[in-house]
Amino acid sequence: MCNHYQTDLDAIPTWKEYIGATDDPPFSETKIDVWPKYQGLVSRIDGGKKILDTMQWGVPLTMKGKRENTTVTKRITNVRNLKSPFWRSMLTKPEQRCLVPFDRFAEPKPKAGREEVWFMVNEAPVSAFAGIWRKSDEGNVYAFLTCEPNPLVKPIHPKAMPVILHPDDYDKWLAGDDVEDFAVPFPSQLMSISD
Secondary structure (H helix, E strand, C coil): CCCCEECCHHHHHHHHHHHCCCCCCCHHHCCCEECCCCEEEEEEEECCEEEEEEEEECEEEEEECCCCCCEEEEEECEECCCCCHHHHHHHCCHHHEEEEEECEEEEECCCCCCCEEEEEECCCCCEEEEEEEEEECCEEEEEEEEECCCCCCCCCCCCCEECEECHHHHHHHHHCCCHHHCCCCCCHHHEEEEC
16 A cells, blocks of 8 residues: 655656646645545646645545544545545546646565665656545645556555556546546656655
């Protein structure tokens, strides 16, 4: 499960130009290293135009605690079960779709403590995860979809990898095309392990 990625802010002007955003992104709270609960950069449609925005990574889910009459709130960063009622309300509404720009993402290296393995899309200064967002009591929050891992990621993380969109699919994702069409592994031959 991906819980760490990077967004190179120096590459964002390229992204901004690519998506045709006209507003300057609010970089003040955005970090190059993005972890759960951090502010991350997203692109979404607002009022009929694409904008860059910052939101907190992780959709809050409140559940019963172990003790009687207590609750626990977890931040869900990865969407794995596309049929879950928790996600369906966001997945089926185009206005709740977003793109999550990144230049590389990490998966924990097996049996290596906190060491990570970094993956990137070749020849792309910035790529995008298929994201969804919603309003919460703490402001706007987002998560991104995961799918089966491709042959490059699978030896490191056999359960899942983030859904990486092809640039030709950005507008289709934001328009609300069928979720299952996008939940496929990005071709491993177009990716590499980064230092």
